[in-house]
Amino acid sequence: MTEPASSGNSGIQQSCDEQASDERADGKQLGRRRALTILGAGGLLVSGSAGRTVSAATNASGPRSWREAGGGFSNYGTPSDDSRIIRWISAEPSSPGTGASWTPLHELEGSITPNGLHFERHHGGVPAIDADRWELRVDGAVRQVVHLDLDSLRQRPMHARFAFIECGGNSSSLWREQAVQAPAGWLHGLVSSGEWAGVPLFDLLEEAGLGSDAGWLIATGLDAAGVTVSLALDTLPADTMIALYRNGEPLRVEHGWPARLLVPGHEGICNVKWLGRLTVADRPAMSRFDTVSYTDLGRDGIATRFSRVMGVKSVITLPAVGDQLAVGLVAITGLAWSGAGRISRVEISVDGGNTWDDASLDGEPLDRTFIRFRFSWNRSRATPVMMQSRAHDDAGRVQPTRAALLGTHGPNHHYHYNAVLTLGIEADGRVVNVHA
Amino acid sequence: MHLSFAAACGLTLLVPMASADESASANADMSPLIFPPLIFADGSGLPPGSGNAREGTGLYQTQCARCHGRNGEGGRALELVGDRETLISAWPDRGIGVSWPYAPPLFDYIRRAMPPDSPYSLSVDDTYSIVARVLELNALVDADTTVDAAFLSSLVMPNNNGFKQAIE
Numbered sequence: 001m002t003e004p005a006s007s008g009n010s011g012i013q014q015s016c017d018e019q020a021s022d023e024r025a026d027g028k029q030l031g032r033r034r035a036l037t038i039l040g041a042g043g044l045l046v047s048g049s050a051g052r053t054v055s056a057a058t059n060a061s062g063p064r065s066w067r068e069a070g071g072g073f074s075n076y077g078t079p080s081d082d083s084r085i086i087r088w089i090s091a092e093p094s095s096p097g098t099g100a101s102w103t104p105l106h107e108l109e110g111s112i113t114p115n116g117l118h119f120e121r122h123h124g125g126v127p128a129i130d131a132d133r134w135e136l137r138v139d140g141a142v143r144q145v146v147h148l149d150l151d152s153l154r155q156r157p158m159h160a161r162f163a164f165i166e167c168g169g170n171s172s173s174l175w176r177e178q179a180v181q182a183p184a185g186w187l188h189g190l191v192s193s194g195e196w197a198g199v200p201l202f203d204l205l206e207e208a209g210l211g212s213d214a215g216w217l218i219a220t221g222l223d224a225a226g227v228t229v230s231l232a233l234d235t236l237p238a239d240t241m242i243a244l245y246r247n248g249e250p251l252r253v254e255h256g257w258p259a260r261l262l263v264p265g266h267e268g269i270c271n272v273k274w275l276g277r278l279t280v281a282d283r284p285a286m287s288r289f290d291t292v293s294y295t296d297l298g299r300d301g302i303a304t305r306f307s308r309v310m311g312v313k314s315v316i317t318l319p320a321v322g323d324q325l326a327v328g329l330v331a332i333t334g335l336a337w338s339g340a341g342r343i344s345r346v347e348i349s350v351d352g353g354n355t356w357d358d359a360s361l362d363g364e365p366l367d368r369t370f371i372r373f374r375f376s377w378n379r380s381r382a383t384p385v386m387m388q389s390r391a392h393d394d395a396g397r398v399q400p401t402r403a404a405l406l407g408t409h410g411p412n413h414h415y416h417y418n419a420v421l422t423l424g425i426e427a428d429g430r431v432v433n434v435h436a
Numbered sequence: 437m438h439l440s441f442a443a444a445c446g447l448t449l450l451v452p453m454a455s456a457d458e459s460a461s462a463n464a465d466m467s468p469l470i471f472p473p474l475i476f477a478d479g480s481g482l483p484p485g486s487g488n489a490r491e492g493t494g495l496y497q498t499q500c501a502r503c504h505g506r507n508g509e510g511g512r513a514l515e516l517v518g519d520r521e522t523l524i525s526a527w528p529d530r531g532i533g534v535s536w537p538y539a540p541p542l543f544d545y546i547r548r549a550m551p552p553d554s555p556y557s558l559s560v561d562d563t564y565s566i567v568a569r570v571l572e573l574n575a576l577v578d579a580d581t582t583v584d585a586a587f588l589s590s591l592v593m594p595n596n597n598g599f600k601q602a603i604e
Contacts, residue, residue, distance in 0.1 A: 094503055094512045095552040124549055137471070218474060224555040226548030228474070232603050279474050286477035288545040292535045295599065301523030303535075307602040412528050 079116075087117055088186050097125020098225075100167070102189035105335065106320040111362060111370040113192035115247050120254050121167050121190060123289075124225025127274050131258045136242065140218070140279035143209025150258045153199055153244060160197035161239060161264065162369040164337045166190065166310050168267035168294050171417040175406075179433040183320035184334075187433070188421075193337065193370035196262050198243035201236070205280070213282040219261050219272040220279070229272055230284030232306065237264055242275065265339035265368040266308040267415070269294050299410025310339030311418035312399050314346055314373065314391035325429040327382055332359070332375040338393035339368060345392040346373040352386035352436055353401070353420065359389065379425070386436050387423040402435055477538035479589025486584035487565025489572035493579075495562055496569040499551050508532075508573040517573050520595055533574035537596050539588040543567050 059067065085107045091099030103119045113119075131150050138146040148156075167190035173180050180187060205217075214233060221227040243262040244251060251257040256273030263270045269289055284290055284306075295303040314336035319325055336343045343365040347356035359373035373389065391399045400408075405419040424434040473481035497506070500516075508516030508531070518529025528534075536542055547563040549555050558566065568583035576591065577583060 092512070098552065124552065124555060140474075220471070220474070224549060224552070226545060226555075228544075235603055277471055277474075281474075281476075283476065283478075285474060285541070286538050287475075287541050288536075288549075291537050291541065291599065292530075297523065297528060299524065301520075301528075301598065303599050305599050305601045411526060412523075 085117070087119065088189070095125075097122055100190060102185050103192045104183075105185040105189050105191075105315060106183040106317045107185065108317075109333075109372075111335065111372045112194050112247065113370075115194070115249065115252055115255075118165075118192040118194070118246070118252075118255060119167065119190045121169075121268060122223065122225075122254075123227055124223045126254050127223045129222060129253075129258060129274055134222075134258055134276075136259055136275055136278070138204055138208045138278045138280070140281050141211035141214045142205075142280050143211070146204060146208045148204075150244075153242065153259065156199045156203070158197050158244070159200055159239065159241060160195055160245075161241075162193065162195050162366050163262060163264040164191055164193035164310075164368060164370050165262075165268050165271050166313075166337070166339070168269060168310075168415040171421075172414050174402075174417045174419065174421070174435075175411055175413055177411075177435070179435050181321050181433055183322060184315050184317045188315045190268070191337070193335075194247045196241065196243045197245040197248075198241040198259070198262060201240040201242060201261070201278075202238065204242065204278075208280070210280060214280045216281045216284050218279040218281055218285045218287075219270075219275060220277040221256075221272045222274040222276040227269070227272055227289055228285055228287035229270055230287065230290045230306075231263065231266075231270055231308070232284075233280075235306075235308065237266075239264055243271075263308075265310060267294065267310055267339075270308055294415065296409065296415045297412045299412070307416060310337075311416055312336075312338040312340065312343070312391050312393040312395075312397040313418040314343075314389040314399060315421060316387065316389050316423060319387075319423065319425075319431045321423070321431050321433055323431045325379055325425060325431065327379050327429075330377045330379050332377055332387070332389075334373055334389055335370045336365075336373055336389070336391040337368070337370050338391065338395070338397065340393055340395040340397060342367050342394045343371045343391055344394045346371075347390045347392075348373075348375040348377070349388045349390070350377055350385050350425075352422070353388055353390075356390065379429075382427050382429065384427050385425045386434065387425055388420050388436070390420050475540050475544040477540060479540040479585055482540055482543060482585035482588060483560045484585065485560035485564055486582050487561050487563070487568050488580055488582055489565070489568040489577055490579040492562075492565035492567070492569030492572075495558075495566050499558070499566065500570075503551075508570060516570050520598070523595075523598065531574065532570055533576065533594045535595065537593055537599055539567070539571070539591045539593055540585075542570075543588060546570075 085104055087101040087103060089101045100121045101119060103113055103117050135147045135149045136153065170190035171188045173187060217231045217233050219229050219231065241262045243260050246255060251260060256275065259275045260273045261271050261275055290305060295305050296307050297303045314334055316332060316334040318333050319330065332348060336346045346359040346361065348359050349356045359375040362372040365371040399418060399420050402419040422434050422436040424432045426432065475481035503511055503513035504516050505511045514530045516532050518531025518534040520534050522529040523534065532542065543563060546566055547558055564583050568577055568581065571577045572579060
């Protein structure tokens with residue numbers, strides 16, 4: 001009982017891995033995902049059916065890993081060969097900590113973004129925080145200034161929920177006329193989703209005691225960019241939290257450790273990382289991050305401030321740009337989310353938006369969280385088509401067409417691009433991004 | 437939500453934040469309890485001190501020009517001078533006169549974030565002088581205009597009316 005059947009299981013697992021690694025050399029020709037498909041199938045074919053000679057007389061047959069003692073434990077675990085699934089980093093050369101890294105949406109499955117692949121957007125690099133000396137301070141128009149160190153925060157009642165975070169500038173290249181040829185993650189990967197745990201913000205504000213003219217909460221990060229964001233208190237979701245954990249483990253250094261603000265459904269900049277101070281005030285600070293950036297320029301030259309809630313959106317992650325589809329069944333999949341609630345429906349069109357069919361959803365959608373959708377399309381003929389997905393949320397919002405979005409906002413909005421996205425499938429099966 | 441909650445708790449007492457003085461923030465001790473006052477658009481929180489563009493010209497050349505260009509025309513970093521008329525064009529300019537609606541946050545950002553390889557290193561007076569220089573590049577001050585908390589609080593930026601709010 002002290003040793004559940006782990007050794008036997010790991011032997012089988014290793015043999016599967018070895019089989020897969022033999023096949024993978026061929027799989028590379030086909031693209032990584034197909035290699036993984038073969039990996040899955042290969043696991044069922046271990047017992048010599050893949051062209052190997054099986055000899056009953058010696059132990060020379062069988063998976064090589066059966067004849068080698070397995071490796072040891074590791075304290076934290078090791079990514080598989082697929083650790084080559086990595087983020088793409090677009091940093092400013094003169095300021096290497098400033099820029100963004102993009103979640104490889106087109107290389108991941110399920111609806112949870114691993115901690116190591118969550119997108120990052122830093123304005124002044126990743127600060128070195130001494131957690132032993134770190135404290136969160138709540139001040140301003142409050143009855144009493146509250147300051148809490150990490151231990152005392154961790155001892156308070158917590159709450160966990162799933163939530164996506166999306167940068168306000170995600171998909172911003174789509175505002176431009178030229179369609180960029182890159183797979184989903186490199187265009188739309190400034191969004192990630194997972195489970196966050198922390199202390200409810202309004203519990204802390206209750207302890208501090210809001211003044212009668214308290215209208216705004218101004219969050220200040222401890223990073224070198226002096227990120228400061230003003231949030232209208234009456235627009236903050238009740239489940240806004242001081243997040244301390246993501247996907248079960250303490251926040252990673254890059255994600256704001258030891259604590260960040262989590263405002264589910266609000267654009268990324270509101271989720272201030274390396275949180276140091278929360279100031280209650282009767283007015284916004286109108287910091288650089290409230291005015292110069294994260295404001296949406298309209299066609300009239302007027303910019304809109306405090307447009308915080310992210311739209312309803314879906315992205316097809318597979319097929320991806322660079323794939324070449326055969327004739328036959330094509331497995332379409334992707335992710336949908338909404339800053340205002342739950343995804344209620346995702347539709348797929350393979351005729352440029354003339355007709356739509358419902359995609360299936362992987363379980364019950366959660367509020368302001370990724371849901372994965374799937375659709376099997378029979379590509380019966382080698383003719384060009386335009387493939388799209390369109391999401392609806394339970395707040396009644398529908399993902400707009402590109403024409404509608406650009407018509408409303410003009411081409412310089414820069415932020416909050418959530419229009420229906422279009423993949424062009426060419427006659428030869430090649431997948432490209434197009435504007436439609 | 438918060439207002440009803442505040443009312444329910446009967447909280448009407450307004451206590452300003454315990455002010456952390458500037459000398460304390462200069463202490464190498466990075467205790468996060470020590471923060472300079474938060475700077476608001478109306479200039480509250482700006483520290484005592486002053487500068488002018490004449491003093492700021494040399495500072496700008498050594499601290500800012502390599503990324504923002506000798507005269508704020510931009511380079512590796514955004515331009516600091518632009519044309520507001522381009523805001524309705526396909527490629528809108530950026531720049532302080534174009535995109536900053538208030539002057540005090542400009543002091544706050546330059547002081548805390550610039551230059552990126554040595555943030556929060558400029559003295560208060562040097563920051564005021566660099567602010568003065570970039571305002572001069574935008575034809576908003578003269579070389580000898582004294583730029584301080586009172587001046588920045590009263591300066592109406594050219595694009596002050598270039599914003600609307602999604603919420604009030």
